[in-house]
Amino acid sequence: MNPGTEGPRDEEGAAVTRDPDAGAAGIDPERLWLSDPQPRRGRRPAYSREAITAAAVALADAEGLEAVTMRRVAARVGAGVMSLYSYAPDKETLLELMVDHVSGELTATGPPTTPTGDWRADLKAVAHLQRSHMLRHPWLPAALATRRSPGPNTLAFLEHVLAVLRPTGLDGASKLEVFAQLTAFVSGHVGHELAQAAAAASADRAAAEARYLAAVAADGQHPELAAALASPGRPLAPEATFGRFLGRLVDGLDAAP
Incomplete structure (x- = not known):
């Protein structure tokens, strides 16, 4: 494959499927805070955006921000890495969720x-x-x-x-x-x-x-x-x-x- 045509990857090198509606200007606060955090299709999962965020916060509290990766957060909640992207498509979005979570x-x-x-x-x-x-x-x-x-x-x-x-x-x-x-x-x-x-x-x-x-x-x-x-x-x-x-x-x- 031509390296120049590869899709985006996360901090661990895993391929990431981006939301085609996401703009290039970064995180859309309306979509992040005002939309339904649950995946739109498929059966309801055993975890939630709240649980994923709490797991990321616990990881950061224990080991620092650099330890927070999608793979390690997924392992903490017992989910597959790719399933997390329905809730947080990248680490920047996850950080937004983490900051607001602890602000509570x-x-x-x-x-x-x-x-x-x-x-x-x-x-x-x-x-x-x-x-x-x-x-x-x-x-x-x-x-x-x-x-x-x-x-x-x-x-x-x-x-x-x-x-x-x-x-x-x-x-x-x-x-x-x-x-x-x-x-x-x-x-x-x-x-x-x-x-x-x-x-x-x-x-x-x-x-x-x-x-x-x-x-x-x-x-x-x-x-x-x-x-x-x-x-x-x-x-x-x-x-x-x-x-x-x-x-x-x-x-x-x-x-x-």
Whole structure:
């Protein structure tokens, strides 16, 4: 066969039959979130899109996002690989489903909190909730690095955040920007936090970094850094560090558009 005429294949090299109605512009949110997730023909299978998504989430939680392949997810639910493509035609679609699936945890028993009217305090509470959520699912920051189409669970959480921001007087577009800014901050911070925790697990590396910074501070070429390192230290507990950074972000937000 001419390599140039081969059809698309998944991340494991298996041939994939694409939906002929799918456009080249990527995932269609209407079809993903508003259409029936069940296959249109054939007998009803013993598994569902919910079960497939939950299996993918469990795999990512245990082994990381790179471990999520259609073949391994199929094995977890006891399905054939090709049958999964009726529910998620590719890994990108599966990631959309995974992100929205875990977002359901944020509003599982209703709104996370009732807005108090103190929007800065409420917004900080939202951020702390997001941080805990991402730490439970360490693959989320990477999954959120590319634009995602908000599913029903994500929209329920967004609805809560917009209610939190009602007292600001911001217009709708500005509120959405604040939500995006906050989520990006939390996602980036958690990604850094996880990387730092992994690095700190190596005592040799931590000691080497301390020696390196001490040498740089003493070389006379970095007086500002030397002064910063010589200043009284701040609590290094992850929660305290996150709180300080979050305070600088939220307290600096202007309530005007």
